[in-house]
Amino acid sequence: MTHPRSSLPRANSKALAALALMAAAGLLAASPAASATLERTGPAAASAEPLAAPDIPIGNVKSHLAQLQSIANANGGNRAHGRTGYRASLDYVKAKLDAAGFTTTVQQFTSSGSTGYNLVADWPGGDANQVLMAGAHLDSVSAGAGINDNGSGSAAVLETALAVSRAEFQPTKHLRFAWWGAEELGMVGSKYYVNGLSATDRAKISGYVNLDMVGSPNPGYFVYDDDPALEKVFKDWYAGIGVPTEPETEGDGRSDHASFKNAGIPVGGLFTGASRTKTAAQATKWGGTSGQAFDRCYHSSCDTSVNIDDTALDRNSDALAHAIWTLGTAEPTPPGQSYENTTDVAIPDNAAAVTSAIAVSGRTGNAPATLRAAVDIKHTWRGDLVVDLLAPDGTAYRLKNSSGSDSADNVIATYTVDASSETANGTWRLRVQDVAAQDTGYIDSWKLTF
Numbered sequence: 001m002t003h004p005r006s007s008l009p010r011a012n013s014k015a016l017a018a019l020a021l022m023a024a025a026g027l028l029a030a031s032p033a034a035s036a037t038l039e040r041t042g043p044a045a046a047s048a049e050p051l052a053a054p055d056i057p058i059g060n061v062k063s064h065l066a067q068l069q070s071i072a073n074a075n076g077g078n079r080a081h082g083r084t085g086y087r088a089s090l091d092y093v094k095a096k097l098d099a100a101g102f103t104t105t106v107q108q109f110t111s112s113g114s115t116g117y118n119l120v121a122d123w124p125g126g127d128a129n130q131v132l133m134a135g136a137h138l139d140s141v142s143a144g145a146g147i148n149d150n151g152s153g154s155a156a157v158l159e160t161a162l163a164v165s166r167a168e169f170q171p172t173k174h175l176r177f178a179w180w181g182a183e184e185l186g187m188v189g190s191k192y193y194v195n196g197l198s199a200t201d202r203a204k205i206s207g208y209v210n211l212d213m214v215g216s217p218n219p220g221y222f223v224y225d226d227d228p229a230l231e232k233v234f235k236d237w238y239a240g241i242g243v244p245t246e247p248e249t250e251g252d253g254r255s256d257h258a259s260f261k262n263a264g265i266p267v268g269g270l271f272t273g274a275s276r277t278k279t280a281a282q283a284t285k286w287g288g289t290s291g292q293a294f295d296r297c298y299h300s301s302c303d304t305s306v307n308i309d310d311t312a313l314d315r316n317s318d319a320l321a322h323a324i325w326t327l328g329t330a331e332p333t334p335p336g337q338s339y340e341n342t343t344d345v346a347i348p349d350n351a352a353a354v355t356s357a358i359a360v361s362g363r364t365g366n367a368p369a370t371l372r373a374a375v376d377i378k379h380t381w382r383g384d385l386v387v388d389l390l391a392p393d394g395t396a397y398r399l400k401n402s403s404g405s406d407s408a409d410n411v412i413a414t415y416t417v418d419a420s421s422e423t424a425n426g427t428w429r430l431r432v433q434d435v436a437a438q439d440t441g442y443i444d445s446w447k448l449t450f
């Protein structure tokens, strides 16, 4: 992500206007503090970094967790889908957002015979064609209060949204925050939301950031290694405080970001670990206890308000705010030129690879470091498929490996490829091979964006 250099975030122009008024009223002259402020927000700021994200007050995040714990206590000990504690949790979050000036929507669905709810909060303003989303699942399992899983992510997203309001942040992108129902039943709420969007509205979502379990008591610092730009913004923030991170691997696709990723939306997120054991090497770099789970209370009754590491929760809340401020004010990426092949190509079962070609001409120089390959393959068991992008000279870039356990349908995803060593002009090919018997499918379409 490059920082915007030419355009001031609008909050800055607003601050300038206020300062101009103060100057006109003679309020600035006597105050050195005010003139220092004027210097920072003056014309020189146009070439400076965008407004820094605020520090998220950990006390506020923890007070949301205390409220969620009280809600569980008053509702049979949990905040699970279909139970009264879930709706009470949603009402708590919604009231805070309504008071802060968000436009909130409660989306209702049915799962396992019970009514479930998503809460969606839009921050007015920003480019409606570029929506930046952050979300967390708000339901617990029925075994307990679910304070780390996922009160932690819910509270961090809530407090970041409230910080947006306090700062009167005016990002270039439109911001949308969401709290999902019934994640613990298989990401039901987030799937319902994504499936309910028109293709046009889906395409407007430029990224989705997921926070699920971000205050584990024996924490690790994991960053989803999915969309490179979303991954980078978090890794940069952690590098800035000198805390090492690792790519998130504990069950890829086990939270609501999977619903977005499956629809081809770029995703990222943060995670501090569930039932896996912290290794000695991890304890050396992060502290905590090796040989013990990141969260020994994962999905159990002891996931209460004491099941939280405050430092981890604080860092991840601040990291989220940094991501929202950085990505929210980023210059829109220039539209680029797309080349598409929409002719179906059958993929024979457990057989040789097939290809689909796209001829690119009239370009100069090499392909970009962020060549985007949007793939739409219909298949009844996508784990069977190995997918490569072939450059004009035949160099193969692996987009996706086969996996015996990935039984989901279809490969509908946008991959970013560093193709900067390839000439742009020439015939690019999508190569798809089905490497396991039984399930079949076809290349429906694919598209390259330079």
Ligand code: TRP
Binding pocket: 149, 150, 183, 184, 212, 213, 248, 250, 251, 252, 253, 254, 255, 271, 274
């Ligand atoms: N809510 C998730 C679950 O119950 C927690 C989880 C486990 C998770 N592994 C993860 C969240 C990896 C994000 C990434 O399964």
Ligand code: ZN
Binding pocket: 149, 184, 299
């Ligand atoms: Zn869970």
Ligand code: CA
Binding pocket: 349, 350, 384, 434, 435, 436, 437, 438, 439, 440
């Ligand atoms: Ca097959």
